[in-house]
Amino acid sequence: MKPKIRKDGTVAVEKTGDLPDMPVSMGSMKSNKTASWRSIRPVIIEERCKRCMICWKVCPEPAIRPGDPPVVDLDYCKGCGICIAECPFDAIDSEKEGK
Ligand code: SF4
Numbered sequence: 092m093k094p095k096i097r098k099d100g101t102v103a104v105e106k107t108g109d110l111p112d113m114p115v116s117m118g119s120m121k122s123n124k125t126a127s128w129r130s131i132r133p134v135i136i137e138e139r140c141k142r143c144m145i146c147w148k149v150c151p152e153p154a155i156r157p158g159d160p161p162v163v164d165l166d167y168c169k170g171c172g173i174c175i176a177e178c179p180f181d182a183i184d185s186e187k188e189g190k
C-alpha cells in the first residue's frame with residue numbers, strides 16, 4: 092500500500108493498513124521484559140521523525156508502539172540499537188543508561 096505523505100513531508104499513519112507490512116517479531120518476546128539487559132536507550136527526536144514506522148518494523152521486540160511520533164516502551168526495549176541504525180532520517184539518538 093502506498094503511504095500517504097502529509098504536506099510537511101511526514102508519513103500519515105491513520106490506520107493499520109498505513110503501516111509497513113509487519114514488524115519483525117510480531118511480539119515473540121512479549122512475555123519477557125528485557126529492560127534490564129539495556130546499556131543504551133533509544134530516544135526519538137520528534138522534530139526529525141517522519142512517522143515512516145520503519146523503527147517499528149525492524150524492532151525485534153514489541154518495544155516500539157506506532158504513534159505520532161512512535162513511542163519506545165522501555166519495559167521491552169533491550170537496547171540493541173537496530174532502530175537507531177535503520178532509521179532513514181537519523182531521528183533516533185542513543186543515550187547511555189544511568190546517565
Ligand atoms: S524510523 Fe525514524 S523517522 Fe521513521 S518513524 Fe521511526 S524514528 Fe521516525
Ligand code: SF4
Nearest residue numbers: 150168169171172174
Ligand atoms: S533499541 Fe532494539 S529493542 Fe530497543 S526499540 Fe530499538 S530496535 Fe527495539
